[in-house]
Amino acid sequence: MNYIYFIINPKAGNGHCFKIWGKIEAQLKAEQVPYLAFFTEYPGHAKKLASQIAVKNDNEKLIIAVGGDGTMHEVMNGVIKHKNITLGFIPGGSGNDFSRGFLIPSDPLEALKVLLRLMKHEPALIDAGKMTMKDDTEHYFINNMGAGFDAIIAYKVNHSRIKAVLNKLSLGRLVYVFFLLKELFTYKTATIDLSIDGQKHIFEKTWFVTVSNQPYYGGGMKIAPDAQPDDGQLDITVVQQLSRWKLLLVFISVFWGKHIHFKEVKTFKGRMVSIHSSASLYVHGDGEHLGYTPLNIDIKVKGLQVLTRRKNKNEVDLKERSSNDIF
Numbered sequence: 178m179n180y181i182y183f184i185i186n187p188k189a190g191n192g193h194c195f196k197i198w199g200k201i202e203a204q205l206k207a208e209q210v211p212y213l214a215f216f217t218e219y220p221g222h223a224k225k226l227a228s229q230i231a232v233k234n235d236n237e238k239l240i241i242a243v244g245g246d247g248t249m250h251e252v253m254n255g256v257i258k259h260k261n262i263t264l265g266f267i268p269g270g271s272g273n274d275f276s277r278g279f280l281i282p283s284d285p286l287e288a289l290k291v292l293l294r295l296m297k298h299e300p301a302l303i304d305a306g307k308m309t310m311k312d313d314t315e316h317y318f319i320n321n322m323g324a325g326f327d328a329i330i331a332y333k334v335n336h337s338r339i340k341a342v343l344n345k346l347s348l349g350r351l352v353y354v355f356f357l358l359k360e361l362f363t364y365k366t367a368t369i370d371l372s373i374d375g376q377k378h379i380f381e382k383t384w385f386v387t388v389s390n391q392p393y394y395g396g397g398m399k400i401a402p403d404a405q406p407d408d409g410q411l412d413i414t415v416v417q418q419l420s421r422w423k424l425l426l427v428f429i430s431v432f433w434g435k436h437i438h439f440k441e442v443k444t445f446k447g448r449m450v451s452i453h454s455s456a457s458l459y460v461h462g463d464g465e466h467l468g469y470t471p472l473n474i475d476i477k478v479k480g481l482q483v484l485t486r487r488k489n490k491n492e493v494d495l496k497e498r499s500s501n502d503i504f
């Protein structure tokens with residue numbers, strides 16, 4: 178019997194994910210789907226659980242992460258070196274950019290329905306970005322990484338005490354707005370040495386650099402509108418030389434992917450990137466704080482097996498169909 182392995186972060190989405198799992202579990206039982214469920218108990222646990230499942234034996238296994246992008250990030254890092262794992266995702270977090278980029282429904286029960294259907298077919302082969310930090314530690318990202326302004330906001334939001342309080346009042350977004358505005362007026366831009374496939378660039382007064390595998394980041398912002406997670410390329414975005422007020426305008430336009438038309442926003446594609454900066458910058462991978470610049474990034478082409486509706490992107494784009502219509 179082939180079990181589906183679920184790794185659930187009960188704390189994701191301000192604890193809402195625990196309730197989501199209750200609904201998923203009821204549906205699995207109703208459909209008599211064999212499964213094993215594991216709850217994460219602390220940050221980093223999802224990676225450990227995923228790698229333990231992968232090394233149990235060589236059998237092909239499906240692991241579905243239930244949580245936010247941070248949970249998917251950890252699960253993916255736990256299995257990326259194992260060929261016998263296919264990954265799926267049920268959104269239960271606050272941002273859920275993975276589901277946007279990989280066309281998984283935002284409703285968890287709809288997502289389950291789609292995954293149960295997709296698992297009967299060959300999974301998609303997806304690229305992953307690999308970051309190598311100054312101390313040689315390695316972290317992979319499936320959505321994107323960022324260095325600078327965006328990463329310091331992610332760090333401050335995740336470490337703020339008022340986040341939990343505001344989350345309870347369903348005002349979690351206010352924490353982002355608060356730190357965005359605070360950093361907007363206090364952040365010191367840096368000179369960045371960026372190397373892309375051996376080509377050197379120097380950017381002065383840089384707010385941030387992001388490297389994307391798929392378009393969405395930061396809870397629905399279309400930072401890299403052309404990024405495709407299976408094209409063997411990473412999409413690099415640099416935002417520099419902007420006044421504080423214009424940066425705010427750029428941030429608003431990112432939701433529609435229109436920021437790329439500002440002359441202060443530079444975009445590139447490449448396979449190997451290195452980021453050095455005049456001052457040490459905060460770095461995130463898939464929204465999780467991972468350290469500081471300098472770092473090197475390269476791509477692991479088609480290194481992950483993932484359940485996604487991207488193969489059927491045209492149909493999904495043409496009409497918001499019910500998941501039953503996809504195959």
Ligand SMILES: Nc1ncnc2c1ncn2[C@@H]1O[C@H](COP(=O)(O)OP(=O)(O)OP(=O)(O)O)[C@@H](O)[C@H]1O
Pocket residue numbers: 186187188189190191217218219220221222244245246247248249251269270271272273274464465
């Ligand atoms: N039992 C736990 N207690 C506390 N933190 C946990 C636990 N399990 C996982 N975590 C941590 O919770 C953090 C947030 O998880 P995740 O990103 O999945 O949810 P989210 O922040 O609500 O969603 P998103 O990233 O999509 O906005 C991760 O850094 C993860 O390591």
